[in-house]
Amino acid sequence: MTLPIQTVVPEVKAALAQHPLVVLQAPPGAGKSTALPLDLLHEEWLAGQSIIMLQPRRVAARAVAARLAEGLGEAVGETVGSRVRFESRVSDRTRLEVVTEGILTRRLQRDPELSGVGLVILDEFHERSLNADLALALLREVQGALRDDLRVLVMSATLDPDLPARLGAPLVESAGRAYPVDVRYLPTDPTGRVEDAVVAAVRRALDTDEGDILAFLPGVREIRGAAAQLAGVDAAVLPLYGDLPLAEQRRALMPDPGGRRKVVLATSIAETSLTIQGVRVVVDGGQSRRQQFDPATGLTRMVTGRVTQDAATQRAGRAGRTAPGVCYRLWSERTQALLPAAQPPELLMADLAPLTLELAGWGTTDPADLPWLDAPPPTRIDTARTLLRSLDALDDAGRITPAGTRLLDFPTHPRLAHLLSEADDAALAADVAALLEERDPLPPGSGADLSERVDALRGWRAGGRTRGEVAVLERVERLSKQWRRLLKVQPDNAPPDPYALGELLALAYPERVALARESVAGLHKGRFLLAGGQGAALPEGDALAGARALAVAHLNMTGAEGRIFLAAPLNPAWLAARATWQDAVRWDARTGTLLAQQELRLGALALDTRPLREVPADLKVKAIADAVRAEGLHLLTFSPAASAFRARVQSLREWRGEEWPDLSDAALLATLEDWLGSGLERVRTRDDLARLDLLPALQSLLPWNLTRELDELAPTHLSVPSGSRVRLEYRPGEAPILAVKLQELFGLADTPTVNGGRTPVLLHLLSPAGRPVQVTQDLRSFWNSSYFEVRKDLRGRYPKHPWPDDPWTHEPTRWTKRRAEK
DNA sequence: CTCTCCCT
Numbered sequence A: 001m002t003l004p005i006q007t008v009v010p011e012v013k014a015a016l017a018q019h020p021l022v023v024l025q026a027p028p029g030a031g032k033s034t035a036l037p038l039d040l041l042h043e044e045w046l047a048g049q050s051i052i053m054l055q056p057r058r059v060a061a062r063a064v065a066a067r068l069a070e071g072l073g074e075a076v077g078e079t080v081g082s083r084v085r086f087e088s089r090v091s092d093r094t095r096l097e098v099v100t101e102g103i104l105t106r107r108l109q110r111d112p113e114l115s116g117v118g119l120v121i122l123d124e125f126h127e128r129s130l131n132a133d134l135a136l137a138l139l140r141e142v143q144g145a146l147r148d149d150l151r152v153l154v155m156s157a158t159l160d161p162d163l164p165a166r167l168g169a170p171l172v173e174s175a176g177r178a179y180p181v182d183v184r185y186l187p188t189d190p191t192g193r194v195e196d197a198v199v200a201a202v203r204r205a206l207d208t209d210e211g212d213i214l215a216f217l218p219g220v221r222e223i224r225g226a227a228a229q230l231a232g233v234d235a236a237v238l239p240l241y242g243d244l245p246l247a248e249q250r251r252a253l254m255p256d257p258g259g260r261r262k263v264v265l266a267t268s269i270a271e272t273s274l275t276i277q278g279v280r281v282v283v284d285g286g287q288s289r290r291q292q293f294d295p296a297t298g299l300t301r302m303v304t305g306r307v308t309q310d311a312a313t314q315r316a317g318r319a320g321r322t323a324p325g326v327c328y329r330l331w332s333e334r335t336q337a338l339l340p341a342a343q344p345p346e347l348l349m350a351d352l353a354p355l356t357l358e359l360a361g362w363g364t365t366d367p368a369d370l371p372w373l374d375a376p377p378p379t380r381i382d383t384a385r386t387l388l389r390s391l392d393a394l395d396d397a398g399r400i401t402p403a404g405t406r407l408l409d410f411p412t413h414p415r416l417a418h419l420l421s422e423a424d425d426a427a428l429a430a431d432v433a434a435l436l437e438e439r440d441p442l443p444p445g446s447g448a449d450l451s452e453r454v455d456a457l458r459g460w461r462a463g464g465r466t467r468g469e470v471a472v473l474e475r476v477e478r479l480s481k482q483w484r485r486l487l488k489v490q491p492d493n494a495p496p497d498p499y500a501l502g503e504l505l506a507l508a509y510p511e512r513v514a515l516a517r518e519s520v521a522g523l524h525k526g527r528f529l530l531a532g533g534q535g536a537a538l539p540e541g542d543a544l545a546g547a548r549a550l551a552v553a554h555l556n557m558t559g560a561e562g563r564i565f566l567a568a569p570l571n572p573a574w575l576a577a578r579a580t581w582q583d584a585v586r587w588d589a590r591t592g593t594l595l596a597q598q599e600l601r602l603g604a605l606a607l608d609t610r611p612l613r614e615v616p617a618d619l620k621v622k623a624i625a626d627a628v629r630a631e632g633l634h635l636l637t638f639s640p641a642a643s644a645f646r647a648r649v650q651s652l653r654e655w656r657g658e659e660w661p662d663l664s665d666a667a668l669l670a671t672l673e674d675w676l677g678s679g680l681e682r683v684r685t686r687d688d689l690a691r692l693d694l695l696p697a698l699q700s701l702l703p704w705n706l707t708r709e710l711d712e713l714a715p716t717h718l719s720v721p722s723g724s725r726v727r728l729e730y731r732p733g734e735a736p737i738l739a740v741k742l743q744e745l746f747g748l749a750d751t752p753t754v755n756g757g758r759t760p761v762l763l764h765l766l767s768p769a770g771r772p773v774q775v776t777q778d779l780r781s782f783w784n785s786s787y788f789e790v791r792k793d794l795r796g797r798y799p800k801h802p803w804p805d806d807p808w809t810h811e812p813t814r815w816t817k818r819r820a821e822k
Numbered sequence B: 001c002t003c004t005c006c007c008t
Helices: A004-018 A058-071 A101-110 A130-145 A163-167 A194-208 A220-229 A246-253 A309-320 A333-338 A353-362 A378-390 A402-407 A414-422 A426-437 A450-461 A470-487 A498-508 A572-578 A617-631 A640-656 A665-670 A672-680 A686-691 A694-699 A704-713 A779-794 A817-821
Strands: A021-025 A050-055 A080-084 A087-089 A096-100 A117-122 A151-156 A171-173 A181-185 A212-216 A236-240 A262-266 A279-284 A287-294 A299-306 A325-329 A513-516 A527-530 A535-537 A549-556 A561-569 A580-588 A593-602 A605-611 A717-719 A725-729 A737-741 A762-766 A772-776
Touching: A004 A021, A004 A151, A004 A171, A021 A163, A050 A058, A050 A101, A058 A080, A058 A096, A096 A101, A101 A130, A101 A353, A117 A130, A130 A151, A130 A353, A151 A163, A181 A309, A194 A212, A194 A220, A194 A262, A194 A279, A194 A325, A212 A309, A220 A236, A220 A262, A236 A246, A246 A262, A279 A309, A299 A549, A309 A325, A353 A378, A353 A402, A353 A414, A378 A414, A402 A414, A414 A426, A414 A470, A414 A498, A426 A450, A426 A470, A426 A498, A450 A470, A450 A498, A450 A561, A498 A549, A498 A561, A498 A572, A513 A572, A513 A605, A527 A549, A527 A561, A549 A572, A572 A593, A572 A605, A580 A605, A580 A617, A593 A617, A617 A672, A640 A694, A640 A704, A665 A672, A672 A694, A762 A779, A772 A779
Parallel strands: A021 A151, A021 A171, A050 A096, A050 A117, A080 A096, A117 A151, A181 A325, A212 A262, A212 A279, A236 A262, A279 A325, A535 A561, A737 A762
Antiparallel strands: A080 A087, A287 A299, A513 A527, A513 A549, A527 A535, A549 A561, A580 A593, A593 A605, A717 A725, A725 A737, A762 A772
16 A cells, blocks of 8 residues: 655655755655655765654654664664664664654754764654754754755645745645544533533533544543543543553553443643544544743743644544544634634743753854744743853853853753752752652642652662652653763762752752741741742641741742742751842832841842941932832922923923923933932932922033023013013923013013014913903004903903003003002 | 643
C-alpha cells in the first residue's frame, strides 16, 4: 500500500535541490515523518552529510526513529538513530538522527556550523513550540552567515496559507489519509460545569453509537469528576493525562482485556501525543488549560480557555483513525465560527529567561536581530534580562558573563542552573533542583516545607520507609542523578540543615526571599513580604508559619496576596548579611510629614532601621517633590502676587513665544526641584509646604534679560485719564482685563494696550458702585452709543456722580461731583 | 485542590 506522501516526494526533492528552505504541508496519515526522510538520504545536494529531524516530544522521537529503522530493516542506532534527554542511540553509521527540539539547541551552542549535517527537518511545526521557533531562527541565521549549503525542511500538519510567503519558501502539499468523521454540534449551557455536559454526551453516545469513546476535558479535576459520575455505566471508564503512571496510561491506550467498550477521559494529551486504539466517537468539551507567564509577578499560572479551531480539528480526527467516526462538539455551530484559529506561538506567552540566556550564549545580545517568524516581545525580553542579571548571568549590556556561560552547562531553567552551579553542598543542590523541577511527590495538604520532600527522597533512596508517590520519586531521582554526574558528587542521604535549604532556594529565586509581616492579633501568622515587593501567605496552620524569614520556591498569585506552596526557612542573619544600609527619606502622606531614617534593605524588605542624623538635601528635596507630584500642586500656596506673576509670564509666552518660560501646572510639577529646590530643604511638614513663599522662586525662572521686558510688555497696572493706577488681571490665552469706573475714562478714545501695543485690554466698565455695566474692547464706539443707554439707567441711581451729555470733553474723575468741586 | 502539555 503506497502512502500519500510518495506522490509528492519528487516535488520535495526538486524544491530542496533549488531552495535552502522548503515548507511541506501534509495532514496526519500522509507518512511525512515515517517515510519521507529515508527517501532524501541519497540526494546529491546532501553530499553524503547526515539529516537531523526534530520532534517536539520524546515519545514521538523514539517512535518515529523506530518506524524509520524498521523501514530499512535495521535497528535504531544503525542508519537511523535517536537522541532525547537521558537516552542516546546513535553510532558512527548513523545518517538520520531523530532528536527532540532542545537537543538541537544544545548542539548548535557547541557547533554553530552544524558540521556534517546537510538537512534539518522540523516536524510538527504547526505546534509552534518555543524550541521549534528558536531552532528555525538559529538555522536561518546559520544559513545566512556560515552554511549556504545547509537545507531546512519545515513540515506542518495543518494548512497555514501565509507560512510559505512569510518564510520566503516554496510550498509542497500532500494529501493525508483518514476516514470521514461526522461532526455534530450539541450546544450546552456555557455557565454549567463542563464535566456535567461531557457526562451527558457520553451517556448518549453509549446508547446511540458504536465503538470506544474518547472525551476531552481541560484537566485532572474535571476528569475525576466525570469518572465519578460515570461509575455505574456498562463500559470501562479510564482516565488519561500526562501525570498518570505509565501502566495506567497503557490501560487507556490498549483494548479492554475484558472486551468491554472503553470510555477514555483525557486531557489535550490525546490530541496528538498518544493514539488510542478503537476510538469511533469523540466528545469534545470545548475547553483546554494552558500555561501563561505573568511578567508582573515572574510566575506562570494556569488559564482555562476555549479550544481553538485547529485543536478541535485534531480532536475530531481522533475518531477517524481506523474507521468512519462521529464527533460531538458541545458548542454551537455559530460559536465554532467565532473560535480563534490557533493558539498563539508559545514564544509569545512563555517565560523567556531560558531563551534569552541561550541567545546571549550564542552571541546575540539583542534577540530582535535574529530572523524570527514572530519576534519575542521586547518587554518579555526585558523581564528575562532583569532576572538573568540578578543571577549574575548577564552584564548590563546584555552580554553573557563567565558565570552565565557555566549555567548553559546545566540543561535546565537558568534559575535551577544557578542553584546547581553556585551551591556549596552539591549533593543537596542536585536533590533540591530535581525536586523543584518535578511534580510534588507528597500528597496535597502535606505543608509547604521543602525539607519534608528532601526527607521523602532521601529516605526512599536509602531504602527506608517510603513516603510519597514512588513514580514521582523515581523521576526526581533520575534528574538528581543527572545533576550529580555533572557535579561529580555522590548521593547523600543525611537529613539536611533547614537553613541550607533556604539558602539554596534563594540562589534560584532571589526575588522570593521573604520576611514575616508583623502579625496582627486575631489574624493567622504566616504572612510574608517578598523581596520583589509582593505579599504572600502560607496555608492556614502550616508548620513553617513561625519562621521569621523564608525562601519561597513555588507560589501562586491569585488575588492581592499570593499563596505559598513550597518554601524553606531562612536564617534572618543570612538575609541581613546580604542587605545594605540605605538612607530612606520618604514623605508620609497620612501624617503629612517627612520621614528620614536609615534602613537595612534587601529589595522591598526592611530588616532593621536606625535614625538618620543628617538628611542629605538632595534626597529630602526629591522626597518632597515626589509627594507634591503625587498629591498635586495644591499642596503649595500661590499668593495673589505669585499667581499674577505666573499669569503675566504665561500670557507673554502665548503672545511672544517660547523664550518666555513655561509656568503651567504641568511644567512647574515637572521642574519642582529646579525652581523650588532650595526652598524645600527646610520643609518638614505639610504646613511648612503651604507657608513657602513661591514668588521669589518663580521669579528665578525668568531669565534676567527678560525682567525689564516683563514690566514693559505686561505691566501690573495701567494709568488711566483720571490719574488712577488700575490693576490688570492677566489670563493666559486671552486679553487681560482692566476693570475701571467709566467716569475715570472720560475723553479717552483708544482702548489701552499691553504687549508693546499689540494687545488691547478687555475693559470691564464699572458703575460707581464697582458693578460691571459694559464689557468692551472698543472704547470709542462705547462713548458714541451705549454710553447713553447706560447713563439713562444709572443717572437716577447715582445722582452724585457725573453723567455728562458729552463724555468726550468732561474731566475724567474718580470722585463724586461735590468732591471734585472741592 | 496550583498543577494542561512539553523540553535541554
